[in-house]
Amino acid sequence: MQYHPEYDYVDIAAAAERYGETLVKEGMFSDRRRSRRLPANFAPAAELLRFGAAWKHGLGPACAARALRLLEIRNWLEAQCGRARTRSA
Numbered sequence: 001m002q003y004h005p006e007y008d009y010v011d012i013a014a015a016a017e018r019y020g021e022t023l024v025k026e027g028m029f030s031d032r033r034r035s036r037r038l039p040a041n042f043a044p045a046a047e048l049l050r051f052g053a054a055w056k057h058g059l060g061p062a063c064a065a066r067a068l069r070l071l072e073i074r075n076w077l078e079a080q081c082g083r084a085r086t087r088s089a
Contacts, residue, residue: 005072013039 007015016023020035029035041056 005069008066008069009042013042 004011016035016038020029020032023029023035024032029038
């Protein structure tokens with residue numbers, strides 16, 4: 001699975017639903033019924049952290065906190081914009 005820190009739980013659940021058959025074919029799930037459980041387990045971030053579902057799916061606090069989730073992409077954008085300013089100066 002590819003890492004996309006900018007995705008929140010709702011995005012992850014939607015992708016799992018959309019690509020469920022592909023995830024089964026690639027061995028991420030044993031069958032389509034099991035692949036459908038993933039989106040069903042993804043509730044609001046607070047519930048995931050409180051009830052341990054985040055741990056079950058390997059999702060840490062960075063997935064729940066928007067500022068942390070977007071930190072990596074923000075740092076990358078700032079680095080790219082800084083390079084562009086340096087080159088144009």
